[in-house]
Amino acid sequence: MEHHYITEIQDEKYLLTNKTKGILALVFVVGLILAAVGAMNVKSQWNEHDGSSTTLTKTEKTEETHAVANKTGHVHEKSWVTRVWANFLMNSYYFMLFAVGALFFIAVNYVANAGWSVLIKRIAEAMSGYLPFALLTIIAVLAFGKNEIYHWYQYISNDFKEGSEGFDKILNSKMWFLNKGYFLIGVPAIICIWILFRTMLRRLSLNEDKEGGVKFFNTSFRYSAAFIFIFAFSFSILSWMLMMSIDAHWFSTIFSVYNFAITFVTGVTVIMFFTLYLKSQGYLEVVPDDVIHDLGKYMFAFSIFWGYIWLSQFLLIWYANLPEEAVYFNERLTPQFKPLFLTNVVMNFALPFLILMMRNAKRNPTVLMVAGSIILLGHWLDMYLMVMPGSVGEHSGIGLLEIGTTVAFAGIFIFIVLWGLSRAGLYPKNHPYILESANHDVGV
Numbered sequence: 001m002e003h004h005y006i007t008e009i010q011d012e013k014y015l016l017t018n019k020t021k022g023i024l025a026l027v028f029v030v031g032l033i034l035a036a037v038g039a040m041n042v043k044s045q046w047n048e049h050d051g052s053s054t055t056l057t058k059t060e061k062t063e064e065t066h067a068v069a070n071k072t073g074h075v076h077e078k079s080w081v082t083r084v085w086a087n088f089l090m091n092s093y094y095f096m097l098f099a100v101g102a103l104f105f106i107a108v109n110y111v112a113n114a115g116w117s118v119l120i121k122r123i124a125e126a127m128s129g130y131l132p133f134a135l136l137t138i139i140a141v142l143a144f145g146k147n148e149i150y151h152w153y154q155y156i157s158n159d160f161k162e163g164s165e166g167f168d169k170i171l172n173s174k175m176w177f178l179n180k181g182y183f184l185i186g187v188p189a190i191i192c193i194w195i196l197f198r199t200m201l202r203r204l205s206l207n208e209d210k211e212g213g214v215k216f217f218n219t220s221f222r223y224s225a226a227f228i229f230i231f232a233f234s235f236s237i238l239s240w241m242l243m244m245s246i247d248a249h250w251f252s253t254i255f256s257v258y259n260f261a262i263t264f265v266t267g268v269t270v271i272m273f274f275t276l277y278l279k280s281q282g283y284l285e286v287v288p289d290d291v292i293h294d295l296g297k298y299m300f301a302f303s304i305f306w307g308y309i310w311l312s313q314f315l316l317i318w319y320a321n322l323p324e325e326a327v328y329f330n331e332r333l334t335p336q337f338k339p340l341f342l343t344n345v346v347m348n349f350a351l352p353f354l355i356l357m358m359r360n361a362k363r364n365p366t367v368l369m370v371a372g373s374i375i376l377l378g379h380w381l382d383m384y385l386m387v388m389p390g391s392v393g394e395h396s397g398i399g400l401l402e403i404g405t406t407v408a409f410a411g412i413f414i415f416i417v418l419w420g421l422s423r424a425g426l427y428p429k430n431h432p433y434i435l436e437s438a439n440h441d442v443g444v
Contacts, residue, residue, distance in 0.1 A: 006286060006438040009427050014283060016422040021415070028411035034404025039084050042401055046080035077154065078392065085145030086391040087402055091409040092141060093242055094266075094383045096134035096191075097259075098413065101267020102127035103198050104231060107224035110217075115433030116294055116440045119287045122428060123274045125205060126420030127267070128198045130413055135191045138242070142184055149391045152178050152248035170249050170324070178245055187241055190234045197227040205428055212430035235260060247390035250328040252317070258309045262379050265302035268295055269372045274417060276365050283426055289363050290440045296362025299352065299375060307349035331389040336396070344385055347378030380406065 102124040109117045117124075146153045152171050156179060160167040171178070200223050208216035236256035244255050252258070272295040278284045317325045332341045355371045356362055388396040428434060 006435065009286060009429055009434055009438060011429055012283060012426040013424075014278065014418070014421040014426055016418050020418065024411050024415045024418075027414075028408050031404045031406070031408030031411055034400045035087075035408060036404070038399050038401025038404050039080075041399065042083050042395075042397075043080040046083075046395060078395070079148070080395075082148040083388075083392045083395060083401065085141065085148040086387050087405045088137070088145060089141045089149055089242070089391075090383045090387045091405050092134060092137035093387075094380060095130065095409050095413050096138065097263040098267055098270045099128050099130040099134055100194055100231075100235070101263040102271060103131070103194060103201075104228070104264065105267055105271065106201060107197075107227045107231075110221050110224035111228060113221075113433075115436030116291060118431050118433045118437035119284065119291060119427060120271060120275050120295075121205070121431070122421060122424060122426050123271050123278075123417075124267075125202055125424075126417045127270060127274070128202075129420040130416045131191065131195045131198055133412065133416060135188060135195065138191060139188055142187060146183070149387075150245060150248070152245060153180075153183070156180065174248065178241075178248060183241055187238060190238045193230065193234060194227075197223060197230075201227075205431075206424055208428060208430050209425060214432055217432050235263075243386055246387060247328050247331075249324065252313055252325070252328070254309060254313050258306075258313060261302060261306040261309050262382060265299060265306055266376060266379050268298040268302065269375045271295060272299065272368060272372055274421075276369065278421075278426070279365075286427075286438050288438065288440055290442045291437065292365070292368070293359075293362045293442055294440075296356060296368055296371075299368075299371060300356040300362065303349055303352035303356070303375065307345070307353070310345065310349070328390075331393075332385055336394065337385065337389055340381060340385060344378065344381050347374050348382060351378075 105117070105124045106121060106128070108114075109121075141149070147157070152174070155166075155168055155171045156175060158166065160172075162172070201220055204216045204220045204223070208220075239256045239259040243259065244251065272292070275284065275287065275292065275295065279287065314329065317329060320326075331337070351374050352371050355367060355374070361367045361371070384398070384402070
């Protein structure tokens, strides 16, 4: 097919209307109400569950607690608030992945000297603007929810001595890493570093709009290279501290790679959603179908990559069958979680693979929206399985609390992104590769 060559890009500005603000405010309020009602339901059900066990004598309860302590070490005290904070952590982390995934998308395209993505660069910049809010929500978890979610934090707070009741040899051996200093200071510091890189790249992008030239592009290239190097280490540490340490007796050497696969595929999927939304509103008309096609290829490729990492982690642990490794999957293969465990694989690998396999599917907005919805819901379930079994356990469930918390976070995230889009032109008009992006042709 012959393409009309574009030689000039007209500046374009997104207008965040009061109607859109009102809809997003309503989404947030509805989410809060659902979460509040869900929390009350969880509290009631939790109390009923505890009340049903009152038939045990005090001696029997003591013996049961001692049996658990002898088997697993320190006993993690839980309450209905544990499920509330577990949901807050899950959504804080999940939506943060969208933002840092978008920042990585910007950086990797700079380092690769890729021109195809320039026209959608402002969407990724706006998404990365969510990072400061993500920092606040993560700090809230660290400040108020740490004892509810992380049993290792309860353990180190009690300062058990070797030989004493409740002493945990495994947790004790990990205290060089799992300690209050690294956790309470290290995690926010990592996100602050990401915010610093985001701020510098955004500022360079806006200055490029005003002055032009390649000076800002070259500086952005250097910052992007530095960010990718630092991100590789910092993201691994953050994923270990926030997520892997929920199951503190367990470890996986590719856990951070698994989390990165989630980060990139969901980040690209959300970029695709905002691109299609803006085009449906009459914006980004100059963005060719070939750019949408490439986003679809990323969604397809990284769904396969996620499946490869998932299978690698699962098969190695299954084959070795070491107790300290198998415990993670044993918890998730109980009757309560097994259906979700299997659904996770179907939604995050099998369905995206089958839906996006054909070339035309990657250029069809409807098909991309369906595949993207499956990917985002699937990885929400992925987060659920990562957080809930180890923190909440048998009291887990998917109800109003889970749905409402996610809806509230989605409302805030979408508002921040759309507000960020309205603060600058939709096109980085003086980017040296902007015409290359406008005339991008995949050649097939």
